Amino acid sequence: MKQATGKNDPRSLLMLTASMLIFGTIGVFRRMIPMDSALIAFFRGATGCLVILLFSRLRGGRRERPDRKTLLLLAVSGAVMGLNWLALFEAYNATSVATATMCYYMAPTFVILLSCVLFREKMTLRKAACAVAALGGMVLVSGVAESGLPGPGERKGILLGLCAACLYVAVVLLNKRVRGVDPYLKTAVQLGAAAAVLLPWLLATGGFAGQQWSWGAVGLLALVGVVHTGLSYTLYFGSMDGLRTQTVALFSYIDPVTALVLSALALHEKLTLPGALGAVLILGSAIVGERE
Numbered sequence: 001m002k003q004a005t006g007k008n009d010p011r012s013l014l015m016l017t018a019s020m021l022i023f024g025t026i027g028v029f030r031r032m033i034p035m036d037s038a039l040i041a042f043f044r045g046a047t048g049c050l051v052i053l054l055f056s057r058l059r060g061g062r063r064e065r066p067d068r069k070t071l072l073l074l075a076v077s078g079a080v081m082g083l084n085w086l087a088l089f090e091a092y093n094a095t096s097v098a099t100a101t102m103c104y105y106m107a108p109t110f111v112i113l114l115s116c117v118l119f120r121e122k123m124t125l126r127k128a129a130c131a132v133a134a135l136g137g138m139v140l141v142s143g144v145a146e147s148g149l150p151g152p153g154e155r156k157g158i159l160l161g162l163c164a165a166c167l168y169v170a171v172v173l174l175n176k177r178v179r180g181v182d183p184y185l186k187t188a189v190q191l192g193a194a195a196a197v198l199l200p201w202l203l204a205t206g207g208f209a210g211q212q213w214s215w216g217a218v219g220l221l222a223l224v225g226v227v228h229t230g231l232s233y234t235l236y237f238g239s240m241d242g243l244r245t246q247t248v249a250l251f252s253y254i255d256p257v258t259a260l261v262l263s264a265l266a267l268h269e270k271l272t273l274p275g276a277l278g279a280v281l282i283l284g285s286a287i288v289g290e291r292e
Helices: 009-024 027-033 037-059 068-094 097-104 107-118 127-143 154-175 183-205 216-244 243-250 254-265 274-292
Strands: none
Touching: 009 027, 009 107, 009 243, 009 254, 027 068, 027 097, 027 216, 027 254, 037 068, 037 097, 037 183, 037 216, 068 097, 068 154, 068 183, 097 127, 097 154, 097 254, 097 274, 107 127, 107 274, 127 274, 183 216, 254 274
16 A cells, blocks of 8 residues: 655545544543453454454455465464553553553654664664653653652553563564555454454453453443454555655654543543653654654
8 A cells, every 4th residue: 555645635634633543542441441451452353353354345346365474474463463452451550541651652762773683774863862862751751750669560560561562563573574465454364363362361261251241341342342443443544545654654643642631631640740751752752763
């Protein structure tokens, strides 16, 4: 799927904005679902996969089946994606949505650092400054500068958020090796693999039992699968043809900003001045680091 090199299409811009706003609310909704993270991640992958397959079928058009090697890469990246969701959802439970989100958005910094090691890319002054700024922002977000080392629960949330960021980086690196595959089919395979890797764990640990299967919880679970996964990914990929690459990169930061605002409004989480400065450093370094 080629991205636009001229002007941005207004309809595509609206679709991208909507997808980012939806992505930004998932942390709040996860906190509202009284179920284990593995179960939520499983249903997110399974439902999202079905929604995208249905959309792809209704969309029509002939798409070639990926070869075995490509399918294996997609399955592996999807499995890593499932673990990524699991770590992120647990981070939302262990710490504030704001802190977990900022830890997760350390991923671009990890990409900068890993690209120098794995791909021997040159560490420019700008990239080095962005990495240092992001790491400084992480220190501020963690609260170390204000009150010393965080408590056990907060430390767990921070570590899980950083773990989710590392897993996201792994998904990005794996996806770079997959080319020429319809984005909807690619995403459907990955979402299905994400659900498949979590199913044995749920069956082995009795993860389907002992949950609060109320109508409200089931409704929220369906919402996360259909809207936060199926619809949001469909809108995201549907917007790509009408937008410039730099626009997509810039608008992707609507997601964490939405998460920060909603965590304060809906969950009454307080973002301190140092924490806000840390968020600016992390997001700012990611935006500047992605510029060509």
